[in-house]
Amino acid sequence: MRWLFNNLRRLRSGLISIVLILTLSWLGVLQPLENLAYQVLFLVRGEQSWDSRIVIVEIDDRSLAELGRFPWKRDRFAQLLNVLARAEENIVAFDIIWSEPSAEDLKLADAIAQHQAVVLATAQDNLGVPLLPVDSLRSQASAMGHIRKQIDADGISRSIPASPPDRPSFAIATLERYFMMGKDVTLPPPNQPLWLNWSRASQHIPSYSFVDVMRDRVPIQAFENKIILVGMTATGYDELITPFNRAPPTSGVYLHATAINNVLQHKVLQPVPKSWSFGVLVFFGLGLSRWLDRWQTMTQVWIGLGLVIFWFGYCVLALKFGSVWFSVATPILFVLAVVSITILQERLSLNAMLQRQVQELWNRYYSDIVLRQVDESLLVSPQLSQQPVSMRRVQQLATLAEQFGRSHAAQAAIARNLSIGLLAADLDGFIWFCNPAAATWLNVKVGMLLQSQLVPNWITPHQWQEKLQQLTPFEVERSQRWFELKFEPLFYQPQDQSPSGLLLILEEITDRKQTAIALQDYADTQTQLNQRLTEINQELEAFSFAVSHDLRAPLRRIKSFSDMLLEDHVTQLEGEAKSYLNYIQASVQRMGDLIEDLLKLSRIIRLDMQVAQVDMSQIASAIVQDLKQTQPNRQVEVTIQADLTAYGDARLLRVALENLLGNAWKYTSRRAIAEIEFGVMPKAPVFFVRDNGAGFDMAQSGRLFNAFQRLHAYEDFPGNGIGLMTVRRIIQRHQGQIWVDSEVDRGTTFYFTTLPPNS
Secondary structure (H helix, E strand, C coil): CHHHHHHHHHCHHHHHHHHHHHHHHHHCCHHHHHHHHHHHHHHHHCCCCCCCCEEEEEECHHHHHHHCCCCCCCHHHHHHHHHHCCCCCCEEEECCCCCCCCCCHHHHHHHHHHHCCEEEEEEECCCCCEECCCHHHHHHCCEEEECCCECCCCCECCEECCCCCCCCEHHHHHHHHHHHCCCCCCCCCCCCCEECCCCCCHHHCCEEEHHHHHCCCCCHHHHCCCEEEEEECCCCCCEEECCCCCCCCEECHHHHHHHHHHHHCCCCCEECCHHHHHHHHHHHHHHHHHHHCCCCHHHHHHHHHHHHHHHHHHHHHHHHHHCEECCCHHHHHHHHHHHHHHHHHHHHHHHHHHHHHHHHHHHHHHHHHCCCCCCHHHHCCHHHHCCCHHHHHHHHHHHHHHHHHHHHHHHHHHHHHCCCEEEEEECCCEEEEECHHHHHHHCCCCCCECHHHHCCCCCCHHHHHHHHHHCCCEEEEECCEEEEEEEEEECCCCCCCCCCEEEEEEEECHHHHHHHHHHHHCHHHHHHHHHHHHHHHHHHHCHHHHHHHHCHHHHHHHHHHHHHHHHHCHHHCCHHHHHHHHHHHHHHHHHHHHHHHHHHHHHHHHCCCCEEEEEHHHHHHHHHHHHHHHCCCCCEEEEECCCCEEEEEHHHHHHHHHHHHHHHHHHCCCCCCEEEEEEECCCCCCEEEEECCCCCCHHHHHHCCCCCCCCCCCCCCCCCCCHHHHHHHHHHHCCCCEEEEEECCCEEEEEECCECCCC
């Protein structure tokens, strides 16, 4: 069943294309394209030679100008026949209907009888009534044929219809009479359409003006052993469109001349039946769709273009050298449809797979590696928001890649500085990561096979297989040093049921091992040693906790000892030494503040929000009062707009305002009269904190909200670079935005939004 489904999937583009082409053909949509391709095919093939046995006597505009308006008296045609009768063995075929009796009929009949090789034309009126030459002319004619023509939708005649039961076409009747004269002619099958192989433009076909022939202006040798067609070519009469004559058109007499030329040169057009063409397309389309599935998209495009060019070239060559007319537009559209649907099918499958994989990665890793929880809508840039929804997966993937890169950089830095060895390898032992400790102890590097050094230098082949299956820690002694090795499974993909690789954790336990041996002799110290070992393991496992919390203990000791030096030994210290101690205390204080800010930031991130309506004006007023108490002598003009409220967590919003107003208070400290304003924009629910302080260059604004990024020297304006990052995270937790506008020495304005009222 699965095999059948896979094969149907690979044939899907071909099946869809077949249905599409058959539907378009049934609706008639493809016929205009085929008609256009027919014209292009002949133009690309170019003009071909004309049989020298055919000449045209034209009733052209010049003949009408000299001999008068048409129709003429029939004695003029008798004069023409008398002139042409002087040439040897020619046939004269009149593309003119003489169905009405005339006084000159007997004279023309005598001329026809004397010539003995004259073919007359028959036709039908709009009601289907036959239009035959008058009896006197019909009785003397050597043959008669109908001059019906079939005009397609684009105005071009591609064939002469099949002959009526009682009479051949005008061209066939002329050729039959030519054959009776002993000429070598292969006549086409009767009662079948005669498809025209247009040879060249009519202006390049040998022709003579009627008036020139009648007045002996043309050498009589030009008509010897010829098939002479006499017909109307004057402007406005019997117009005919061909691939070579479209603007202006030619005349209907060239239709019959082309048919005769095709038969004489054995170049009658042979159209390939549509049923056969569609059968080949079905077979070829299914094979093409299955074959294209093996190639990449660009190769598929080149294959499609190559097939289109090949088919068009093949059709041109078949028409040029074999007089075979293949359908052009339908196969080309079919190939393009198969290629396009195949590519579209692959693109849709690829897009669906990409979205599914990105969503799985997003659901699995987002909460683990993206520490700053952000509304997914905020991850979409204004430019990307104008793109289709599926493109937002790209932003998600980019966010994950950025966070993976950050996480990898941090983990790699930690791994490089760990005292334990870490090594990652595929199941076949190919090493793709190892930290310096592992590289030194095992004498390996990335790209090597783990077995080449681990077996047999550290363990036996049997132990290698056993430890891979058990994944339990084991100990190895090397050069009087003890190591603990442990294999951990690695899963590269979320959906993996079995591990794809392994992680080797290598720790030197010489001290631990020696302690364990000593414990056997000194049982009374067992509890203390075990406690020490436990502390060592806890220190390794709680590394991140120690970084963020336990650093304050040594800082307190540094400050305590420096205070003791300043208090108890101040008389023994020189001025420079006391300055150094003051620098140490200032640095300790700054480090303590930095750790406190980081812990505060961590608490803010984890703090549960209690959303309610908050009086922002009251909070701002309280903060300003606290600031004034710290520096009561400063001249500060503070403007706080009354009755400002917002929806959010009062504790978090107070922290945000403390940082913003504190920044405004700090950076206006060098103003004689400082100005600080807190309010809301008149046309939008946007709060702002404005000051006339030091300001900064907006070119540096991209760094403003990042951790430890400061735009002023610490000596000028103290700070740790954590406050604005804290503000940004608080605003983001309120689904808001914060931005800034500033100018050097002209002040700064911070804008921010909070939760909408109905959140």
